[in-house]
Amino acid sequence: MDNRYRPVIGLEIHVQLNTKTKAFCDCSAEVFDLEPNSSICPVCTGQPGALPVPSHEMFELGIKIASALNCHINLYSRFDRKNYFYPDLPKGYQITQFFHPLSERGWLEVDGKKIRITRIHLEEDAGKLLHSGDNITKSDYSLVDMNRCGVPLAEIVTEPDIESPEQARIFMEKLRTILRYIGVSTGDMEKGAMRCDANISVVDTITGKQSNKVEVKNMNSFKFVEKALEYEFDRIVQLMENGQEVERETRGWNLTTKSTVSMRSKEESHDYRYFPEPDIPPVVLDSEYVEKIKNSLPELPDDRLRRFVNDYKLSEKDAWTLVEDKKIADFFEEVVKQTKEPKETANWFLTELFRMISEHGEDKIHINPTHFVELFQLMRDGKISRNMAKDIFQESALSGKMPSEIVKEKGLEQVDDTKLIEDIAKKVIEAHPKEVEGFKNGKEGLFGFFVGQVMKETKGKANPKTVNEILNKFLRGV
Amino acid sequence: MWYNSIAKREEVSELEMLTNEAFKTMTLKDAMTYEDKSALVERSVEIIAKEDKNIRAFISVNKSPNIGIPIGIKDNMNVKGVETTCASKILKGYVAPFDATVVQKLRENGFSFVGKTNLDEFAMGASTEYSAYGPTRNPHDLERVAGGSSGGSAAAVASGEVIAALGSDTGGSIRQPASFCGVVGFKPTYGLVSRYGLVAFASSLDQIGPITKTVEDSAILMNIIAGKDEMDSTTVDRKIDFTEFIGKQFPKMKVAVATQSFGEGVEDGVKQKVREFITLLENFGHEVAMVDIDDLKYAVATYYIIAPSEASTNLSRFDGVKYGLRVSSDSLRDSYEKTRGEGFGDEVKRRILIGTFTLSAAYYDAYFEKAQKVRRKIANRLSEVFEKYDFIITPTSPIVAFKIGSVSDPLVYYMMDIFTIPANLAGLPAISIPFGKVDNLPVGIQIMGPRFSDAKVLGFADSIERQLR
Numbered sequence: 001m002d003n004r005y006r007p008v009i010g011l012e013i014h015v016q017l018n019t020k021t022k023a024f025c026d027c028s029a030e031v032f033d034l035e036p037n038s039s040i041c042p043v044c045t046g047q048p049g050a051l052p053v054p055s056h057e058m059f060e061l062g063i064k065i066a067s068a069l070n071c072h073i074n075l076y077s078r079f080d081r082k083n084y085f086y087p088d089l090p091k092g093y094q095i096t097q098f099f100h101p102l103s104e105r106g107w108l109e110v111d112g113k114k115i116r117i118t119r120i121h122l123e124e125d126a127g128k129l130l131h132s133g134d135n136i137t138k139s140d141y142s143l144v145d146m147n148r149c150g151v152p153l154a155e156i157v158t159e160p161d162i163e164s165p166e167q168a169r170i171f172m173e174k175l176r177t178i179l180r181y182i183g184v185s186t187g188d189m190e191k192g193a194m195r196c197d198a199n200i201s202v203v204d205t206i207t208g209k210q211s212n213k214v215e216v217k218n219m220n221s222f223k224f225v226e227k228a229l230e231y232e233f234d235r236i237v238q239l240m241e242n243g244q245e246v247e248r249e250t251r252g253w254n255l256t257t258k259s260t261v262s263m264r265s266k267e268e269s270h271d272y273r274y275f276p277e278p279d280i281p282p283v284v285l286d287s288e289y290v291e292k293i294k295n296s297l298p299e300l301p302d303d304r305l306r307r308f309v310n311d312y313k314l315s316e317k318d319a320w321t322l323v324e325d326k327k328i329a330d331f332f333e334e335v336v337k338q339t340k341e342p343k344e345t346a347n348w349f350l351t352e353l354f355r356m357i358s359e360h361g362e363d364k365i366h367i368n369p370t371h372f373v374e375l376f377q378l379m380r381d382g383k384i385s386r387n388m389a390k391d392i393f394q395e396s397a398l399s400g401k402m403p404s405e406i407v408k409e410k411g412l413e414q415v416d417d418t419k420l421i422e423d424i425a426k427k428v429i430e431a432h433p434k435e436v437e438g439f440k441n442g443k444e445g446l447f448g449f450f451v452g453q454v455m456k457e458t459k460g461k462a463n464p465k466t467v468n469e470i471l472n473k474f475l476r477g478v
Numbered sequence: 479m480w481y482n483s484i485a486k487r488e489e490v491s492e493l494e495m496l497t498n499e500a501f502k503t504m505t506l507k508d509a510m511t512y513e514d515k516s517a518l519v520e521r522s523v524e525i526i527a528k529e530d531k532n533i534r535a536f537i538s539v540n541k542s543p544n545i546g547i548p549i550g551i552k553d554n555m556n557v558k559g560v561e562t563t564c565a566s567k568i569l570k571g572y573v574a575p576f577d578a579t580v581v582q583k584l585r586e587n588g589f590s591f592v593g594k595t596n597l598d599e600f601a602m603g604a605s606t607e608y609s610a611y612g613p614t615r616n617p618h619d620l621e622r623v624a625g626g627s628s629g630g631s632a633a634a635v636a637s638g639e640v641i642a643a644l645g646s647d648t649g650g651s652i653r654q655p656a657s658f659c660g661v662v663g664f665k666p667t668y669g670l671v672s673r674y675g676l677v678a679f680a681s682s683l684d685q686i687g688p689i690t691k692t693v694e695d696s697a698i699l700m701n702i703i704a705g706k707d708e709m710d711s712t713t714v715d716r717k718i719d720f721t722e723f724i725g726k727q728f729p730k731m732k733v734a735v736a737t738q739s740f741g742e743g744v745e746d747g748v749k750q751k752v753r754e755f756i757t758l759l760e761n762f763g764h765e766v767a768m769v770d771i772d773d774l775k776y777a778v779a780t781y782y783i784i785a786p787s788e789a790s791t792n793l794s795r796f797d798g799v800k801y802g803l804r805v806s807s808d809s810l811r812d813s814y815e816k817t818r819g820e821g822f823g824d825e826v827k828r829r830i831l832i833g834t835f836t837l838s839a840a841y842y843d844a845y846f847e848k849a850q851k852v853r854r855k856i857a858n859r860l861s862e863v864f865e866k867y868d869f870i871i872t873p874t875s876p877i878v879a880f881k882i883g884s885v886s887d888p889l890v891y892y893m894m895d896i897f898t899i900p901a902n903l904a905g906l907p908a909i910s911i912p913f914g915k916v917d918n919l920p921v922g923i924q925i926m927g928p929r930f931s932d933a934k935v936l937g938f939a940d941s942i943e944r945q946l947r
Contacts, residue, residue: 042575042576045800046795046800047574047575047576047801048556048562048564048569048572048574048677048795048796048801049555049556049562049574049576049578049674049675049676049677049678050576050674050675051673051674051678051709051710051711051712052711053708053709053710053711054711081791083790083791083794083837085794085797085814087797087799087810090795090799090800091794091795092791092793092794092795092797093791093794136810144799144800271838271839271840272839273790273791273834273837273838273839273842274837274842275787275791275837275842275846278680278681278682278712278788279678279681279710279711279712280711280712281711281712
């Protein structure tokens with residue numbers, strides 16, 4: 001069944017731009033968790049007589065996104081009004097770009113496939129309603145928080161090129177990585193800084209029939225994007241199998257029931273009466289200005305991935321794990337610059353460092369490149385074992401102390417004194433005559449037992465290499 | 479020395495004894511150099527108290543105004559701390575939280591806001607009859623309308639209640655009431671005066687301008703209120719001295735008189751005044767030609783698509799959620815419908831309905847998009863005329879002030895804007911200056927110039943005004 005039906009998915013993503021000011025006024029755009037209605041002014045609350053003035057920074061960030069997503073940037077763009085009534089929309093219209101968007105025709109590669117971007121345009125966010133009850137219909141009253149009114153958004157619309165719910169999630173995750181790389185948004189879906197609506201239809205590959213399109217909303221995490229689309233795909237396939245009509249409608253992901261619920265049918269959809277915003281003249285960008293912004297972009301994740309694979313000889317999977325978070329990737333390169341050991345450094349990052357971050361949280365980690373350099377040096381010099389190194393790393397990371405300092409403090413330095421180890425080895429052999437006999441009769445496995453006993457006596461500080469050499473001499477006579 | 483100084487002071491205080499009659503005819507130019515500004519405010523408040531019972535130019539009067547030059551502000555512009563009603567029930571109780579840019583500029587220049595003047599609700603109308611506060615009466619004949627929508631401002635200046643006033647002009651709302659009331663009304667080039675703090679009717683057409691007793695006063699006011707404003711991105715950065723040509727000789731100008739001035743619907747008396755005006759221009763040595771500007775016949779239809787389209791969305795914010803009237807109901811939709819149903823008057827509703835229709839997806843191309851094209855065509859045609867002529871002359875209004883309540887057909891009413899609308903569609907400067915009377919009612923002549931020729935339009939109008947005195 002799974003092979004017979006194929007989902008066709010397109011996404012519409014709203015990205016909150018982290019500009020200093022709102023899109024059309026001077027209010028601060030950092031409004032998450034603020035006291036309600038504390039970042040508002042006559043413009044963003046739609047007072048009579050107030051006028052919108054577009055922010056330059058919003059265009060700068062918009063151009064960055066468009067460039068990173070390989071889009072064509074329109075030097076001439078214009079704002080339009082999208083008209084509808086809702087209490088969180090103070091002007092009764094949203095200022096958006098409908099007829100002449102900032103940019104068009106781009107792509108983002110996911111799993112080796114280019115997902116085409118239809119358009120990216122700029123618009124303003126709406127406010128938030130706080131209902132006295134569970135939802136608007138069950139409430140005695142609702143309050144309006146207008147802090148978010150006018151926060152700039154970039155809306156990214158893809159072509160229906162996405163072939164699976166999983167691919168939709170990966171697309172979103174990759175997009176977030178890019179947004180963070182170019183520093184235009186936190187990309188936090190949980191905080192609403194990135195929001196995703198999806199259009200899904202299903203093709204029956206045998207009959208060639210394609211179902212009607214369903215719009216899915218309210219998917220406020222990467223996981224839910226995948227889950228909701230999986231649910232919706234199954235639901236549509238079920239309908240098709242039963243020969244039922246798939247209704248053109250908008251459905252919302254319900255977190256508690258883990259299902260999608262109909263919100264409105266297409267017949268009920270609004271006529272938004274789009275028309276050019278007469279309060280804002282068309283924006284004509286200077287091509288040099290656009291070039292300047294394009295050139296200011298940092299290395300993008302895909303380019304970095306390629307470089308990590310080629311220069312550091314890392315597997316694609318490992319490389320992406322490092323690249324995905326720009327801060328980690330930057331730090332990794334800083335460390336490699338000093339250790340000159342990319343593979344070994346990557347190993348420590350992928351195992352120890354990531355484990356520490358997930359256990360303690362990023363801000364508790366105080367490690368710097370010289371820690372790595374010292375740690376590697378101590379291992380190379382045979383002063384500490386790999387196992388010891390892990391403990392030392394952990395302590396360095398949490399306290400910021402240098403590995404050599406920790407070694408000294410705790411007397412962890414490897415015992416490499418041949419005379420001392422010989423004495424201990426002798427004692428161990430004397431104390432275990434049965435095992436010596438067993439070994440001499442061919443129980444080779446007992447060699448490890450003697451090594452273990454010596455290590456135990458030295459509290460694990462003996463250099464394993466030296467222990468091996470001495471035991472070989474005593475037991476095998478070599 | 480000592481005696482002299484006493485004598486001087488007595489002299490001055492005598493000069494400062496301003497009578498109400500003297501105040502009524504006082505120009506802004508004189509008021510600006512008049513030292514005892516408190517006397518100006520006192521006279522203004524006194525006259526308003528006496529006369530406005532009949533004229534009803536004001537919606538609200540400031541009981542304790544600042545000292546300064548008394549000016550009337552049309553009640554669709556924000557004066558901080560004062561109610562802005564737009565003559566609508568829907569804004570009842572709304573106190574403006576900020577000054578309009580023009581108001582702020584006037585404040586800085588020592589003006590006193592003695593009151594907010596009446597208008598057609600949200601500036602939609604040409605008679606000030608469509609006001610929730612009742613009609614303003616024409617000071618020349620109290621049975622007749624003052625024109626509109628800035629009828630309150632025009633009547634307040636004409637009656638001498640204030641020295642000057644501000645109006646807003648979307649399709650003639652400054653010039654037509656100025657014409658009906660026998661005063662000067664000037665609509666600047668679009669973009670010269672900030673609209674920040676002006677409650678929008680049709681954003682691409684709206685422009686604030688002065689209503690004054692003399693052309694020079696309009697130029698003086700323009701120098702104060704005009705200029706690029708960071709709060710209004712449709713303003714342009716253009717340094718203009720609006721008084722540059724005031725008092726100057728205007729040598730032989732090329733003047734086009736639109737043949738439409740003698741067309742259907744223009745009252746005979748008005749036609750006669752236009753003929754007299756032509757003769758006058760010729761006598762002053764100007765070159766006058768009759769020019770058929772045929773495209774003007776589309777102007778009214780174009781305007782009554784574009785203006786209601788913009789208005790229908792500009793007025794969406796009046797939803798009962800944030801300010802003004804709220805009629806509560808069980809459902810959100812019901813509350814919207816009742817608030818707007820009770821808050822807006824018939825003419826406003828009519829225009830919201832028209833605009834909602836012309837912007838709807840199914841009719842956008844046929845109406846709004848088409849109207850935008852015709853708008854450009856009209857603008858292009860006017861530009862063509864201005865390649866050959868310095869100014870275009872028409873009557874400001876095809877008719878003189880009519881009796882209150884005598885016009886009920888909206889189409890007849892809309893046609894009155896035929897001569898004023900083109901300047902808004904093309905964003906051009908245009909002035910209405912009084913030119914005598916017909917049956918004791920003032921007639922205004924409109925002088926229109928190319929974009930940014932504001933100083934020349936004012937200068938030319940001033941040169942004619944001076945000859946008439």
